[in-house]
Amino acid sequence: xxxxxxxxxxxxxxxxxxxxxxxxxxxxxxxxxxxxxxxxxxxxxxxxxxxxxxxxxxxxxxxxxxxxxxxxxxxxxxxxxxxxxxxxxxxxxxxxxxxxxxxxxxxxxxxxxxxxxxxxxxxxxxxxxxxxxxxxxxxxxxxxxxxxxxxxxxxxxxxxxxxxxxxxxxxxxxxxxxxxxxxxxxxxxxxxxxxxxxxxxxxxxxxxxxxxxxxxxxxxxxxxxxxxxxxxxxxxxxxxxxxxxxxxxxxxxxxxxxxxxxxxxxxxxxxxxxxxxxxxxxxxxxxxxxxxxxxxxxxxxxxxxxxxxxxxxxxxxxxxxxxxxxxxxxxxxxxxxxxxxxxxxxxxxxxxxxxxxxxxxxxxxxxxxxxxxxxxxxxxxxxxxxxxxxxxxxxxxxxxxxxxxxxxxxxxxxxxxxxxxxxxxxxxxxxxxxxxxxxx
Amino acid sequence: xxxxxxxxxxxxxxxxxxxxxxxxxxxxxxxxxxxxxxxxxxxxxxxxxxxxxxxxxxxxxxxxxxxxxxxxxxxxxxxxxxxxxxxxxxxxxxxxxxxxxxxxxxxxxxxxxxxxxxxxxxxxxxxxxxxxxxxxxxxxxxxxxxxxxxxxxxxxxxxxxxxxxxxxxxxxxxxxxxxxxxxxxxxxxxxxxxxxxxxxxxxxxxxxxxxxxxxxxxxxxxxxxxxxxxxxxxxxxxxxxxxxxxxxxxxxxxxxxxxxxxxxxxxxxxxxxxxxxxxxxxxxxxxxxxxxxxxxxxxxxxxxxxxxxxxxxxxxxxxxxxxxxxxxxxxxxxxxxxxxxxxxxxxxxxxxxxxxxxxxxxxxxxxxxxxxxxxxxxxxxxxxxxxxxxxxxxxxxxxxxxxxxxxxxxxxxxxxxxxxxxxxxxxxxxxxxxxxxxxx
Numbered sequence: 001x002x003x004x005x006x007x008x009x010x011x012x013x014x015x016x017x018x019x020x021x022x023x024x025x026x027x028x029x030x031x032x033x034x035x036x037x038x039x040x041x042x043x044x045x046x047x048x049x050x051x052x053x054x055x056x057x058x059x060x061x062x063x064x065x066x067x068x069x070x071x072x073x074x075x076x077x078x079x080x081x082x083x084x085x086x087x088x089x090x091x092x093x094x095x096x097x098x099x100x101x102x103x104x105x106x107x108x109x110x111x112x113x114x115x116x117x118x119x120x121x122x123x124x125x126x127x128x129x130x131x132x133x134x135x136x137x138x139x140x141x142x143x144x145x146x147x148x149x150x151x152x153x154x155x156x157x158x159x160x161x162x163x164x165x166x167x168x169x170x171x172x173x174x175x176x177x178x179x180x181x182x183x184x185x186x187x188x189x190x191x192x193x194x195x196x197x198x199x200x201x202x203x204x205x206x207x208x209x210x211x212x213x214x215x216x217x218x219x220x221x222x223x224x225x226x227x228x229x230x231x232x233x234x235x236x237x238x239x240x241x242x243x244x245x246x247x248x249x250x251x252x253x254x255x256x257x258x259x260x261x262x263x264x265x266x267x268x269x270x271x272x273x274x275x276x277x278x279x280x281x282x283x284x285x286x287x288x289x290x291x292x293x294x295x296x297x298x299x300x301x302x303x304x305x306x307x308x309x310x311x312x313x314x315x316x317x318x319x320x321x322x323x324x325x326x327x328x329x330x331x332x333x334x335x336x337x338x339x340x341x342x343x344x345x346x347x348x349x350x351x352x353x354x355x356x357x358x359x360x361x362x363x364x365x366x367x368x369x370x371x372x373x374x375x376x377x378x379x380x381x382x383x384x385x386x387x388x389x390x391x392x393x394x395x396x397x398x399x400x401x402x403x404x405x406x407x408x409x410x411x412x413x414x415x416x417x418x419x420x421x422x423x424x425x426x427x428x429x430x431x432x433x434x435x436x437x438x439x440x
Numbered sequence: 441x442x443x444x445x446x447x448x449x450x451x452x453x454x455x456x457x458x459x460x461x462x463x464x465x466x467x468x469x470x471x472x473x474x475x476x477x478x479x480x481x482x483x484x485x486x487x488x489x490x491x492x493x494x495x496x497x498x499x500x501x502x503x504x505x506x507x508x509x510x511x512x513x514x515x516x517x518x519x520x521x522x523x524x525x526x527x528x529x530x531x532x533x534x535x536x537x538x539x540x541x542x543x544x545x546x547x548x549x550x551x552x553x554x555x556x557x558x559x560x561x562x563x564x565x566x567x568x569x570x571x572x573x574x575x576x577x578x579x580x581x582x583x584x585x586x587x588x589x590x591x592x593x594x595x596x597x598x599x600x601x602x603x604x605x606x607x608x609x610x611x612x613x614x615x616x617x618x619x620x621x622x623x624x625x626x627x628x629x630x631x632x633x634x635x636x637x638x639x640x641x642x643x644x645x646x647x648x649x650x651x652x653x654x655x656x657x658x659x660x661x662x663x664x665x666x667x668x669x670x671x672x673x674x675x676x677x678x679x680x681x682x683x684x685x686x687x688x689x690x691x692x693x694x695x696x697x698x699x700x701x702x703x704x705x706x707x708x709x710x711x712x713x714x715x716x717x718x719x720x721x722x723x724x725x726x727x728x729x730x731x732x733x734x735x736x737x738x739x740x741x742x743x744x745x746x747x748x749x750x751x752x753x754x755x756x757x758x759x760x761x762x763x764x765x766x767x768x769x770x771x772x773x774x775x776x777x778x779x780x781x782x783x784x785x786x787x788x789x790x791x792x793x794x795x796x797x798x799x800x801x802x803x804x805x806x807x808x809x810x811x812x813x814x815x816x817x818x819x820x821x822x823x824x825x826x827x828x829x830x831x832x833x834x835x836x837x838x839x840x841x842x843x844x845x846x847x848x849x850x851x852x853x854x855x856x857x858x859x860x861x862x863x864x865x866x867x868x869x870x871x872x873x874x875x876x877x878x879x880x
Binding site: 012013014016017018019055056057073074075078080082083086093095096113114147148151152158159162163165166167168205206207208209210412415419423429431432433434435436437438 | 452453454456457458495496497513514515518520522523526533535536553554587588591592598599602603605606607608645646647648649650852855859863869871872873874875876877878
C-alpha cells in the first residue's frame with residue numbers, strides 16, 4: 001500500500017502544503033526536548049516554523065527504561081507532536097520526514113520526501129547509540145534511545161523467558177535468563193534496577209518452572225564508579241543499592257565482543273546471555289552537510305550562540321551540539337536540561353537574528369545546573385542537587401518521581417504515569433508484559 | 441538473536457518444563473474468550489491444564505476498533521495470560537506456541553516448538569478474516585482481529601494523512617484521505633462511527649492544511665441492512681445515525697476488487713482509497729488434523745457437548761465450533777457470549793469426562809441470548825435486549841459502555857479504559873495518534 005510513493009516520486013514533495021510566508025522560515029530538525037522547547041519559544045515571533053521528525057511524537061526519553069521493563073506503556077510517555085505544538089504557534093507546520101543531508105549553498109534541507117528551503121536551520125537531532133564501529137555488537141545488542149527500541153527490548157526480554165521454558169540443558173537455559181547491561185550511566189543503572197525488580201517480584205510468579213535465583217544481571221562499566229557523571233557520593237550509594245538488590249556490578253572492565261550468545265570482557269570473563277543492552281556510548285546524530293571539520297563524536301561544533309562554526313544561519317542545540325568552554329572542555333553533558341536551556345536561549349536570540357532587537361542584545365548560552373538524579377528502584381534514588389547538596393534513599397526517590405512527573409508533557413500523561421506508578425508500587429507488579437510484534 | 445532456535449531444534453521442546461502429572465492433561469488451543477473462561481472453570485478439578493496461544497496476552501476484541509482509531513492504547517485492552525490465569529489454577533501452564541496440526545492417533549498437538557501430548561484437547565482458536573480466496577484483496581486490505589492488526593491500521597491511517605500533505609494533485613490526495621469499510625456488522629459500523637469522529641473532531645486540528653469536508657468514509661454492505669444480525673429497529677437506527685454523521689452507507693453492494701488504490705464495487709462504482717478495511721467476512725480458524733469432512737467455513741462440526749464429530753476426547757468451543765440446531769441451522773453466531781457459555785458448559789461437563797460424575801449428568805449446550813449491541817459514536821448506540829426490548833440513543837450508549845467496562849478483565853484495565861473514555865468524551869480528543877513501527 002506504500003507503492004505509490006515509489007511510483008510517483010516527483011509528484012510528492014514535502015513543501016507542497018507549506019504556505020509561502022512573508023515571515024522567515026525556521027526549519028527545526030528533531031522533536032526532542034530541544035526541538036519542542038524551541039517551537040514554544042518562537043511562538044510569538046513573526047516567523048514560520050517547520051518541525052521535521054521521523055516520528056510523529058515526542059518521546060520522554062528518561063522513562064524509556066520503564067517502557068522496556070513493562071512498567072509503563074509506550075503511549076504513557078509519548079506525545080503526538082501535532083497536538084501539543086499546534087496551539088502554541090499559528091504559523092507552525094510539522095512534517096514526518098527523515099533528513100538526508102543539508103545543501104547549505106542553496107539553503108535546502110533534503111529529506112526522504114523531497115527538499116525544503118530554509119531561512120534559518122536549527123539542528124536538534126539528538127544522539128544515537130555509538131558502537132564504535134563494532135558491527136557484530138550493533139547487530140546483536142539492544143539499545144534504548146527510542147520507543148521502537150524500548151518495545152523491541154521488552155518483546156525480546158519476555159520472549160527469552162518463554163524460550164527458556166523449552167530448554168532442559170542448564171547452560172543453554174541460562175543464556176535466556178541472564179541479562180548483561182554495558183555502561184553504568186543513568187540508563188544502565190536505572191535499567192539494571194528495574195530488571196532486578198522484575199526478577200524479584202514479577203518473573204517468579206509468571207514462570208514458576210524457572211529458578212530465578214540463577215538469573216544473573218550484570219552491569220559492566222569501564223570507569224571506576226557507576227554514574228560517573230555524578231558525585232562520588234551518588235556513585236558509591238548507587239553501587240551499594242544495586243549490589244544489595246543482587247546486581248553484579250563490574251567496574252573498570254570493558255566489553256570486547258558479543259556474538260548474540262556470549263559477552264566477552266577485557267579481563268577474560270565470558271558471560272552467556274541472549275540479552276545484552278548497550279548503554280555504554282552515544283554519539284551526536286550529526287547531519288551530512290555541516291562540514292566534516294565541524295563534527296566530532298557525531299556532535300556539531302557551535303559557538304556560545306549555538307551557531308554552527310563557519311555556517312551562516314545554521315544552529316545546533318541539545319545533544320547534537322558540541323559547545324566547548326573552560327568548565328566543559330569536551331562539551332556540555334548530553335542531558336535534557338542542557339537541551340532545554342539552549343533552546344530557550346536560542347529562542348530569545350532569534351529576536352536579534354530576525355532583526356527585532358539589535359546585535360548587542362545577543363546572549364551567550366549559560367548553563368544553570370539544577371542537578372542530576374537517578375533512581376535504582378522502589379524507595380531508592382540518588383540526587384546531586386545544586387549547591388553541593390547530595391542525598392538518596394526514599395526522599396531522593398520521591399524527588400526523582402516528582403521531577404519526572406512535572407516534566408512529562410500534558411495533564412493526561414502525568415495522570416497516566418502517576419496512576420501506573422501507584423499501581424506498580426502497591427502491587428509490586430508490571431502490567432505491560434506484552435510481546436506485540438508486527439502482524440504476520 | 442533468535443538463531444539458536446534454528447541451530448538446536450532438537451534440544452528445544454515445548455514439553456520440557458511441563459511436569460508429569462497423575463492428573464489428565466487438558467490442552468487448550470487459544471486464549472480468547474472461550475479459552476480463558478475454560479481455564480477458570482477447570483480450576484478446581486484434578487486436571488493439568490496447558491494453554492497454548494501465539495500471543496502471550498488475551499485481547500478484548502470488542503474494543504479493537506478503538507485501538508485502531510487511537511482512542512485506547514493496546515495495553516488498555518490486553519491482559520498478560522500468565523498473570524490473570526496463574527492464580528486460578530495451580531496445575532496451569534501457558535506456552536507461547538503456534539499450533540501446526542493435530543496427530544489424533546498419537547494424541548499429540550504439533551506446534552512450532554515441538555509436540556505435546558494431550559489426554560483431552562479443546563480447540564478454541566477463534567476466527568480469522570475470510571477473503572474468500574481473493575489474494576489481491578488480502579494483500580491490500582486491513583483487517584481487525586488482533587492487536588498487531590489494529591496497530592497496523594492505526595499506523596497506516598495516520599501515515600496516510602502525513603502522505604496527503606506531500607501531494608498537490610486533488611485526485612491523488614483524495615486517495616490518502618478516503619476510507620472504505622467493507623461489511624456493516626458490529627466491527628464495520630463501530631469503526632465507521634469512530635473514524636467519522638476522528639474526521640470531525642481530531643483530524644482538522646492536526647492537519648489544518650487539508651480539507652476534511654472532502655474526506656469520504658464509505659461503508660459497503662452486501663445485505664439490505666446494516667447490523668444484519670440485529671433487529672430491523674437496530675439496523676435502521678444505526679444506518680440513520682451513520683448517515684447523519686456523514687458516513688456514506690451503501691447497502692446491497694459487494695466489493696469486486698481492490699488493488700490498493702481503487703475499490704471497485706459490483707454496481708460499477710469505483711472509490712479511490714489507500715485505506716480499505718475488510719470487515720465483511722470471517723471464517724473459523726480450524727486446525728489441521730480434525731478431519732476435512734468436519735470443517736465447513738473454517739469451523740469444526742461439534743455435537744451439543746462440543747465434542748468434535750468422530751473424534752474421541754477432542755472438543756471445539758467458541759467461534760471455531762460449528763454447532764447446528766433448529767434455531768441456528770448455520771451454527772451459532774460468532775459472539776463472545778456464545779464462546780463464554782460454551783466454555784462454562786464444557787467446564788461443567790469435564791467432571792463427567794474425567795469420571796467425577798456419571799454420564800447422565802452430561803449437559804447439552806443451551807445458549808442464553810443476553811442481547812447484542814453496537815455503538816456508533818458519542819451518545820449513540822443500538823441495543824437488542826432480551827424479551828424483545830430494543831432501544832438506542834444516549835441510554836443505549838451508556839448501557840454499551842457499562843457492559844463493556846464490566847467485561848474487561850482486571851480492575852486496573854477497567855480504570856484505564858474508563859479514564860480514557862472520560863477524557864475522550866470531554867476533550868473530543870484521541871490521545872494515541874502514534875505511528876510506532878519496528879526499529880529500523
